[in-house]
Amino acid sequence: MRDLLSDSAQRAIAYLEGLEDRAVAPSAAAIADLAQLDGPLPAHSTPPEDVLRQLDALGSPATMAMGGRRFFGFIIGGALPVTLAANWLAGAWDQNSALYNVTPATAKLEQLALSWLLDLFGLPADCGGGFVTGATVANFTALAAARHGVLARAGWDVEADGLIGGPPVTVIVGEEAHSTLFKALGLVGLGRKRVVRVPVDRQGRMRADALPPINGPTIVCAQAGNLHSGAFDPLADICDWAHAAGAWVHVDGAFGLWAAAVPSLAYLTPGLADADSWGTDFHKWLNVPYDSGLAVVRDRDALRAAMSITAEYLPTDSPNRNPSDFVPELSRRARGVEVWAALRHLGRAGIVDLIERTCRHARRFAEGLQAAGYEVLNDVVLNQVCVAFGDAATTNRVIAAIQADGTCWAGPTVWQGRAAMRISVSSWATTEEDVERSLGAMIRVAGAGK
Numbered sequence: 001m002r003d004l005l006s007d008s009a010q011r012a013i014a015y016l017e018g019l020e021d022r023a024v025a026p027s028a029a030a031i032a033d034l035a036q037l038d039g040p041l042p043a044h045s046t047p048p049e050d051v052l053r054q055l056d057a058l059g060s061p062a063t064m065a066m067g068g069r070r071f072f073g074f075i076i077g078g079a080l081p082v083t084l085a086a087n088w089l090a091g092a093w094d095q096n097s098a099l100y101n102v103t104p105a106t107a108k109l110e111q112l113a114l115s116w117l118l119d120l121f122g123l124p125a126d127c128g129g130g131f132v133t134g135a136t137v138a139n140f141t142a143l144a145a146a147r148h149g150v151l152a153r154a155g156w157d158v159e160a161d162g163l164i165g166g167p168p169v170t171v172i173v174g175e176e177a178h179s180t181l182f183k184a185l186g187l188v189g190l191g192r193k194r195v196v197r198v199p200v201d202r203q204g205r206m207r208a209d210a211l212p213p214i215n216g217p218t219i220v221c222a223q224a225g226n227l228h229s230g231a232f233d234p235l236a237d238i239c240d241w242a243h244a245a246g247a248w249v250h251v252d253g254a255f256g257l258w259a260a261a262v263p264s265l266a267y268l269t270p271g272l273a274d275a276d277s278w279g280t281d282f283h284k285w286l287n288v289p290y291d292s293g294l295a296v297v298r299d300r301d302a303l304r305a306a307m308s309i310t311a312e313y314l315p316t317d318s319p320n321r322n323p324s325d326f327v328p329e330l331s332r333r334a335r336g337v338e339v340w341a342a343l344r345h346l347g348r349a350g351i352v353d354l355i356e357r358t359c360r361h362a363r364r365f366a367e368g369l370q371a372a373g374y375e376v377l378n379d380v381v382l383n384q385v386c387v388a389f390g391d392a393a394t395t396n397r398v399i400a401a402i403q404a405d406g407t408c409w410a411g412p413t414v415w416q417g418r419a420a421m422r423i424s425v426s427s428w429a430t431t432e433e434d435v436e437r438s439l440g441a442m443i444r445v446a447g448a449g450k
């Protein structure tokens, strides 16, 4: 075991150290080599060291260098070394972290991480929270609590009786709500399409002057951090309007919630703390390993009602927090351990620095691309930049060429009718030099296609 695990650590370290010298996207040859994995289920055993050798030889070269310094796709960072190290150790612990009485160390670390996070985000200390796999499931989890909350007020027990035959629930969303929010709405039985859509402005923010009247049990889904612009919905107006009518406000803050930790970004977040529930990611801006996110619900009992179970064989009676009371899963890995490690390592100042630094890098991208004559479509308020290199065909050709060049990686999108490249700066590791080098590559590649 010792040799195997040491070999694994050595290979992982060599992989990470090699990220700087390779193209960000895997080569066509490396992808083609994955075919060597094909074949039937082995009839007999293979020595573990051979399994690991094959995994490294074929798997490592065919990865996208997402943990590297010049990956700007989606909105994802790379694991901070301390979080990867904590992940390895917690993996060795192999704790099924459902219940405090059974796995006290991991339950305690998640409890502590949650209280630090509520403090960091300026949310009430007695909120309920669950460590889930990402913002999709955070939204799903919070929406299940929201469904409980608005229907309990209408005298309906949705956990016992389901939605069928109950009072209808109105769901109000912004026109640019994230696609995964609609999936979460579908999963909780509220429907992907059965929503009232609020029109948005040029930055994708819900228009405060276009909020509809509210009648009956209602959930409003607002956004802190638009996928394309980073913009925030007018949360203070939304909370005032929704709460006056007894509605529940959920905020999808997959990356934007982190602005609440940063004094210089406070101008973006008025009203954020007045909402009823929030979802966020850790594997985006906190730079922890996948898969990791958080659902927070002001009414802890509503979250618990939606998520908890009892069974004779489970020692659930504890004055301490049982992680599984607040998440969809029972058996689960303690993903909060890595979150704890990141928070313990960075501290408040380190988190503020991480967010401010990546926002500064994003502004530099926007400035450099604009100076080179390309059109930045959004106001760069956070870490998102949407750039058009010309018409849709030109923009898509340039994006493909940038990806093929290998210096950096950013992906395509269509936003408010325009084809664009999205640059998200989310990694702890990206330096000013990386930004300049990547900008240089983008401008060179875009210019070469003219």
Ligand SMILES: *Cc1c(COP(=O)(O)O)cnc(C)c1O
Residues within 6 Å of the ligand: 075, 133, 134, 135, 136, 137, 178, 180, 181, 225, 226, 227, 252, 253, 254, 255, 281, 293
């Ligand atoms: C990334 C993102 C999601 C989905 O998060 P996952 O971690 O991929 O599940 C939801 N909403 C917004 C605004 C996002 O940026």
